Amino acid sequence: MTHDHDLVLRPTPQQTAAALDPPAGRNGGDLVIETLTGLGADTVFGLPGQHALGMFDALRRSGLTYIGLRVENNAGFAADAYGRITGQATPLLLSTGPGALTSLAALQEAAAASAPVLAISSQIPSAGLGGGRHGFLHELRDQKASFRDIVKSVHTVRAASQIPSAIAAAWESALTAPHGPVWVEIPQDVLLAETTLPVVTAMDATPHDLVPRPELTAVAAHLLQNAERPAIIAGGGVVRADASGKLRALAEKLDAPVVTTFGGKGAFPWEHPLSMQSWLEDRHTTDLLEDADVLLVVGSGLGELSSNYHTFAPRGRVVQIEADLGKLESNHACLGIHADARIALAALLETVEGAPPVSEGPRGSGGPSGAERVATLLAKVRERIAGQELTLEQEVLAAVREALPDDSPSFWDMTILAYWAWSAFDARHPNTMHSAQGAGGLGYGFPAAIGAAAADRTKPVLAVSGDGGAMYSIAELATARQYNLPVTWLIVDDGGYGILREYMTDAFGEATATELSRPDFVALAESFGVPAVRTTTESLREDLTKALAQPGPSVVVLPALLRMFAPTHL
Numbered sequence: 001m002t003h004d005h006d007l008v009l010r011p012t013p014q015q016t017a018a019a020l021d022p023p024a025g026r027n028g029g030d031l032v033i034e035t036l037t038g039l040g041a042d043t044v045f046g047l048p049g050q051h052a053l054g055m056f057d058a059l060r061r062s063g064l065t066y067i068g069l070r071v072e073n074n075a076g077f078a079a080d081a082y083g084r085i086t087g088q089a090t091p092l093l094l095s096t097g098p099g100a101l102t103s104l105a106a107l108q109e110a111a112a113a114s115a116p117v118l119a120i121s122s123q124i125p126s127a128g129l130g131g132g133r134h135g136f137l138h139e140l141r142d143q144k145a146s147f148r149d150i151v152k153s154v155h156t157v158r159a160a161s162q163i164p165s166a167i168a169a170a171w172e173s174a175l176t177a178p179h180g181p182v183w184v185e186i187p188q189d190v191l192l193a194e195t196t197l198p199v200v201t202a203m204d205a206t207p208h209d210l211v212p213r214p215e216l217t218a219v220a221a222h223l224l225q226n227a228e229r230p231a232i233i234a235g236g237g238v239v240r241a242d243a244s245g246k247l248r249a250l251a252e253k254l255d256a257p258v259v260t261t262f263g264g265k266g267a268f269p270w271e272h273p274l275s276m277q278s279w280l281e282d283r284h285t286t287d288l289l290e291d292a293d294v295l296l297v298v299g300s301g302l303g304e305l306s307s308n309y310h311t312f313a314p315r316g317r318v319v320q321i322e323a324d325l326g327k328l329e330s331n332h333a334c335l336g337i338h339a340d341a342r343i344a345l346a347a348l349l350e351t352v353e354g355a356p357p358v359s360e361g362p363r364g365s366g367g368p369s370g371a372e373r374v375a376t377l378l379a380k381v382r383e384r385i386a387g388q389e390l391t392l393e394q395e396v397l398a399a400v401r402e403a404l405p406d407d408s409p410s411f412w413d414m415t416i417l418a419y420w421a422w423s424a425f426d427a428r429h430p431n432t433m434h435s436a437q438g439a440g441g442l443g444y445g446f447p448a449a450i451g452a453a454a455a456d457r458t459k460p461v462l463a464v465s466g467d468g469g470a471m472y473s474i475a476e477l478a479t480a481r482q483y484n485l486p487v488t489w490l491i492v493d494d495g496g497y498g499i500l501r502e503y504m505t506d507a508f509g510e511a512t513a514t515e516l517s518r519p520d521f522v523a524l525a526e527s528f529g530v531p532a533v534r535t536t537t538e539s540l541r542e543d544l545t546k547a548l549a550q551p552g553p554s555v556v557v558l559p560a561l562l563r564m565f566a567p568t569h570l
Contacts, residue, residue, distance in 0.1 A: 022198050028191040029054030031163040032120060033062045034200035036091050038164075039171050043454055045079040047072050049095020051122035051138065054191030056093065067454050067483060069447060070475035072099050076106025077444050078451030080115040080181075081411060084434055085455040087116075087240075089174040094121040096188070097138025100146075105441045107150050110181040112438025113263060114240055114324070116174040117181040119151070120167070126158065126187045144185055152180040158187070160195045168205040175207035177323035177340040179240060210323050212339035212347055220296070220319045220335055221351035227294035228367065229316075230256040235306065236263030237299020237323055243342035244268065244430040247298065250349055255370040256296070257377075259285060261306040262437050264299065266427035273371035277378065279423050281308055283568035284380040288373065292316050297334070299341040301327030305422075305437060309569040321345070385565055393420055393562050396537055400464070400490070401426060403544035408459050409434065409452045413445035415466030416498045416562045423565075443472025446489050450476060453485035460486045460548040467493040467518045477528040480553035488547040489555045491521050494562065502564055525555035532557065 032055050036044065043065040048056040059066050069075040072094055083090040094100050100121045110117045123143060128134040131141060140146070144154050153173040155166040163186065170182040224230055232254075238247050244267050251258045251274050258268045259276035268275055279285045286308045289295060293316040300306050301322060310331070318334035321344040328336040337344055368376070385394075397420050404410060406428040412418035412435035427433035434452075436444030449463035465473070470491045480487050492498075496515040504511040525532035532555035535543040540558055547554040 022196060025194070026199075027054055027058070027194050028160045028163060028186065029056070029058035030061065031160055031195060031197065031200060032167065032186070032191070033058040033064060035164045035167045035203060037062060037064060038200050038203040039168065039205055040088070041091050043067060043082065044091040044093055045069065045075045045082065045451065046091075046093030047075050047095070047099060048093075049099045049122065049138075051124060051188040052093060052095040052099075052191070054188070055120065055122070065454075067450070067479070069450070069479050072102035073104075073106045073443065074447035074473060074476050076103040076110065076117065076119070077447040078454070079117045080106060080110045080113070081434065081448035081451035082455045083110070083116040083179070084113070085409060085431065085452045087242075089116045089118045089171045090451075092117050092119045094119060095138070096122045096124055096143065097140055099138070100143060104146065104150065105439070107147065107181045107183075109436055109439040109441060109444060111150055111152070113236065113434075114179040115181065116179040118167075118170055118174050118184070119147075119181060120184045120186070122191060123185045123187040125189045127189075129187065144183065147183045150181070151183045153182045155182065155184045157184065157190060160190055160193060160197060163190075164200050164203065168203050172205040172207055175205075177207070177210045177241070178237070209343065210338065210340040212321070212337045212344040214347070216335065216337045217344065217347040217351060220337060221348055223294045223317055223319060223335070224254055224256075224296060224348070225353045227254070227292075229291060229293045229373075230254050231289055231292035231295050232256050232258040233261065233289065233295065233297045233300055233302070233306065234258055234264045234267040235261040235298060235300025237321075237341040238264055238267040239299075239430050241299065241323075241340050241342035242430070243298075243345050246342060246345040246349060248272070250345055250352065253349070253352055257288065257370050257374045259289070261300050262422035262435065265422075265425070265433040266430040270426040270428065274374055276374055277423075279378075279381045280306055281423055281567060281569070282381050282384065283308070284377055284384065286312050286568070288377050290315055294319065297321070298345065299323070302331045307331065309567075311569045388565055390563060390565055392537060392560070393417075393565075394424070396540060396558070396560065396562065397421060397424055399537070399541035400462070400544065403541050403548060404462050405459065405548070407432065408461060408548070409449075410462040410464065411435070411445045411448040411452065413463070413465040413469035414440055414442050414499070415464065415469055415492060416494075416502070416564055417464055417466075417492050418445075419499065419564055420562075421464070442469040445469065446473040446487070447476050449487045449489070450480055450485055453487045454483070457486060460488055462548065463487060463489045465489065465491050466498055467491060467495065467521070468497040468516055470521065471516075471518065474524065477525055477530050477553070477555075481529050484552045486551060487553045488544065489553070490544065491555065491557045492562065493518065493521065493557055493559045498562065499564065521555065521557045530555055534559070
C-alpha cells in the first residue's frame with residue numbers, strides 16, 4: 001500500500017547532473033530571480049538601492065521584464081495595478097530603509113484593495129541585525145515591524161537556502177483569498193554571497209481555495225429564495241474572484257436589484273434592468289437597501305463609502321460573503337459566510353430555486369418587480385442630481401466615457417472627477433475601473449496606469465488625476481516615455497486640492513492650505529518627450545479620443561473647476 005507521504009519526486013538524470021554542477025558566478029540575488037521565474041512571474045517592478053544590488057544584477061541574467069519607476073511608492077502603485085489586471089502575484093523589488101519605507105502608502109492601498117503585491121526588500125548586512133545600533137546605512141531597529149500591520153504576511157530570510165521557500169510561501173499567501181501584499185526581506189550579504197546551491201527550477205506555491213461551509217450556504221439559499229424584497233450589494237471581491245457572470249445569474253434567478261460598490265465597479269452590467277448602478281452615496285439607494293427583507297452582500301465589508309458613511313441601517317436579514325475574515329460581520333450582524341465570492345455564488349446558484357414570473361411580483365406578493373424597484377430608484381437619483389445644477393460635471397464624465405474604449409482600463413486618483421466616477425461612471429467590463437478609494441492616498445492614478453499598461457500593451461490605459469495629485473507622480477512621465485507605454489493621463493487642473501477646498505469651505509466657511517502653485521503641465525510633459533494638449537470641456541471628448549488612439553504616452557490637461565453633488569449622509 002502506498003501512502004501520499006511515501007511519494008517522492010525523483011529527479012531525472014539530467015536534473016541531477018545540473019544540480020551537481022550549477023553554473024559559477026551565481027549569488028543570493030540569482031536565487032531570488034530564479035525563484036520568481038519558477039513561480040511564473042514575467043514582470044517585476046522596483047527601484048534599485050545599495051543593499052539590493054544583488055537582486056538587480058541577477059535581473060540581467062534572467063528573462064524577466066523589469067519596469068523601473070522613479071519613486072518607490074509609485075513602483076508599488078504600478079505593481080498593485082499589474083496584480084489587479086492580471087490576477088498574478090506581482091514582484092516589487094526594493095532597497096532598505098528609506099527605499100522600503102517609501103513604499104508603505106502603496107502597500108496600504110494594495111492591502112485595502114486586495115492586490116497581490118510581492119514586495120521583496122533588501123536588509124542591512126546580517127551583522128547589523130538583532131536590535132543593536134551598528135550605524136549601517138539605512139539601518140532600522142526592526143524594519144519588518146513597519147510593514148507587519150499593513151501586509152498579509154512577513155517572511156524573513158537569514159541564509160541563501162531559505163530564499164526559495166520564503167518567496168514561495170509569500171507568493172502563496174499573496175494569492176490566497178483575500179489577495180493582498182506580502183513582505184520578504186533579505187540581508188545584503190545574503191544577496192551578494194556566492195552560492196553553490198542548484199539552480200531553482202519550477203516551484204509549487206498553489207493558493208488555497210476558500211470554500212464556504214455548506215450548512216451556511218443552505219441557510220442563505222433558503223433566506224434568499226423566500227425573500228419578498230431581496231437586494232444585492234456587490235463589492236470588489238466579485239471582480240477579483242471573476243464572479244460577475246455568477247452574480248448576474250443569481251440576481252436574475254432571484255429578481256434581486258444589484259448595486260456595486262466603488263471597488264466593485266463593473267461587477268454587474270450598468271444598463272441591466274436590475275442594476276442600481278453605483279449610487280451608494282445617495283439616500284434613495286440607502287432606503288431601498290434598508291427596505292430589503294434579505295440583503296446579500298458579496299465581497300464587501302460595508303465600510304464607510306459602501307454604507308453611505310455608516311448611515312446604512314438594514315432592517316432585514318443580511319447575508320455576507322467575504323474572503324477577508326476581519327471584514328466578516330465587522331459592521332453589521334449577519335449570516336457571515338467566510339468564502340471566495342466565486343465559489344460561494346456557485347454554491348448558491350446550485351441551491352437557490354428560481355424566482356416566480358415577473359407578472360406575479362416577488363414571491364407572488366403582488367408587489368413591484370426588481371426591475372420596477374430599480375427604475376423608481378434611478379428616477380429619484382436623477383431627479384436629485386438634476387436639481388443641483390451640475391451639468392458641467394456630468395458632461396465631463398460623459399466625454400471621458402465616450403472617449404475611452406469599452407475594454408480599456410482606467411485608474412482614478414483621489415480627485416473630484418473620480419468621486420463622480422465612483423457613483424456615475426459606467427465601467428462596461430469587470431476589472432476595468434480602479435481607484436485609490438481603498439486607502440485613499442494621493443498619487444495613485446498615473447503610476448497605476450503604467451503598471452496596467454505593462455500588463456497589456458495592446459490597449460490604451462487612462463489615468464485621471466487632479467493637479468494636486470498629479471504632482472505626486474510627475475517623475476513617472478520619464479518611466480512612461482522610457483518604456484513607451486500606452487498611457488493617457490488626464491489632469492483636471494483646478495488650481496489646488498479641489499475636494500479639500502470644498503470640504504473646508506462647507507465646514508469652516510473658507511479653505512486653508514488648499515491653493516497650489518503648479519507648472520505648465522503641457523510644457524512639462526513635452527519636456528519629457530510626452531505629447532500633451534490643453535483642452536476645454538467642449539473639446540475634451542475629441543482630444544481625449546485622439547490621445548488614447550496614438551501609440552505611447554500622452555497627457556491631456558483640462559482646466560476646470562468641478563463641484564461635487566451634495567451628500568445625503570449629513
